[in-house]
Amino acid sequence: MAAITYELIKQDEHTGARAGIIHTPHGSFPTPIFMPVGTQASVKGVSPDELKDLGAGIILSNTYHLFLRPGVDLIREAGGLHKFMHWDRAILTDSGGFQVFSLGDLRKITEEGVTFRSHLDGSKKFLSPEVSMQVQMGLGSDIVMAFDECVPYPADYNYAKQSTERTLRWAKRCKDTMTSPNQGLFGIVQGGMYKDLRKWHAQEMVNLDFPGYAVGGLSVGEPKDLMYEMLEYSTSLLPQDKPRYLMGVGTPDHLVEGVARGIDMFDCVYPTRVARNGMAMTWTGRLVMKNAAFTHDHHVLEEGCGCYACRNGYTRAYIRHLVRAGEIFGLRLLSLHNLWFLEEFVRRMRQSIIDGRFGEFRSDFLANYHPKG
């Protein structure tokens, strides 16, 4: 049996939204799912116990960062990433491709792979489909991402075509290298903002028969409408019996729109990053905790919220004080709240799909939500 399988529970009648379950060697989790990001083998400020408490069934970790520090040999020696960081539920690792391509002048791309300078010490490093697979096998993640190039935006047709063709060749090399029976390799569909490239690439990737697919190259600076158009088009080309993953997306408005277009999985540093910037996510938008309006506000961050901070009665006034005073416990309470919020958001969204009222959930949410708080 494949390491990663997808079980469709309910398909919404009016949109692409669907509720499912993904089974992995480290447990099953419901979809749609939001994956907290543990870039360096730790979700910033949050313990694995706390991640379980807020209902996370899978987290993401970054191959690029772990490849450079502490290095895959140490993690392999420790018994793999799960054991190293004490997380016994599922882990998805990215390929490192996105990070090395983002290095700009510090990297050089050839057909073989990417030579780059480490952002830590400037040393010369090399990542390729084969190296990325070897590293991810050493990490032992449940879901492994193919090594690809995220086509930048804007990109002319010729660049997008050549890049997408190379990504396909690299995907084949990834598939040939990834031999672990306990890990599932997801393909990434690119094609830039060109539908014919998207279509061609999706079909080629589907022919390779991956256990799951990411829609790549979106949320990279293109207009929102274009992103949604490309997303909807891309998912329409993917099989119903495999999970679809939209990488690096993590605001609730994007999540609901992604789900409406057939996406099952999301990840983003957003909830923990804005927490460290002193912001709380709520069903109506973000709260900037430093605002004087919260000085005497002895209510919890959001009424009815089940997160650690809210269910224990930590008040806006106290959290505002902690944030202003630079106390890290404040950032921790906000991180726990924001991660809970997103996990709760996908739980409720999933229930609305099962109950046949996703459209209502979506319109109610968008009517009350103000992205900039």
Added chain:
Amino acid sequence: MAAITYELIKQDEHTGARAGIIHTPHGSFPTPIFMPVGTQASVKGVSPDELKDLGAGIILSNTYHLFLRPGVDLIREAGGLHKFMHWDRAILTDSGGFQVFSLGDLRKITEEGVTFRSHLDGSKKFLSPEVSMQVQMGLGSDIVMAFDECVPYPADYNYAKQSTERTLRWAKRCKDTMTSPNQGLFGIVQGGMYKDLRKWHAQEMVNLDFPGYAVGGLSVGEPKDLMYEMLEYSTSLLPQDKPRYLMGVGTPDHLVEGVARGIDMFDCVYPTRVARNGMAMTWTGRLVMKNAAFTHDHHVLEEGCGCYACRNGYTRAYIRHLVRAGEIFGLRLLSLHNLWFLEEFVRRMRQSIIDGRFGEFRSDFLANYHPKG
């Protein structure tokens, strides 16, 4: 009945060491005790639940910091410091005196009190015995410290005498102002490094009949031998039926020597501060987690330790990685470990007193402990 009472359980036959219990309106705790420091209404990086898990029965918070930010009015409005920060066990607050005297050129002392500039915004502020008591009544701490001057070291006899006499006058004003029946005001014995001043002041303070006494003006730069001599002399002047508190002391070697000289209570930022500097406290000394020696060390911080990090199997290699990567979860694990270590240290020390083998505990510990790790 007095808000704060001390119950002597066992007096060591050979030293001043004693085991006891202190009863407060927010529960009782065994002594000797170490109090974690929550300067700004939060023990840095650690939740109240975690403090309970490691066995803390009382924490310290700083009047100076809370007076400036968020201000006592807000905390009073929130229902007091316990409620504001979600800590339902005992709290001791200092008087703010030590901090304002430490401001150097930014403060001016008169008989009435101390005028100073806030370190936050430079605004002009005033603290006095009366103001300190009013603030501490607003905070609602269980143990309130008298507003005093910590005689600096070195200080000539005349300065020490005048300062100590003023501290006595201030202690009387504190006592007159502190009218809350649910709070116990501790006196602070000063006198610099002059035994006759120590003796005079201790007797005068004992005549005022406080429910507890701190030995002040020690660990301020004087040689260790002198500190221990003054400490032993000071505690010999204090009543047996009241707790004694040595302020700002928190390394295990100082704790065991303080207990041998009749001290019951300690506080210090040391365990959380060195944690944030990437160090782990152990029974043999400090571990600097960045050291390359720990790179492949897949053992816990200290074998047999019951702290959250060790009992869950977090390894030195993983914690080293987190510290090097700047991940705050590493500092959190180290803070939990160090605080547990000191609480466990005083628990074992107390048991040794009860079992009549404190001398053995002390010599065994000192034989194996290397203060600089």
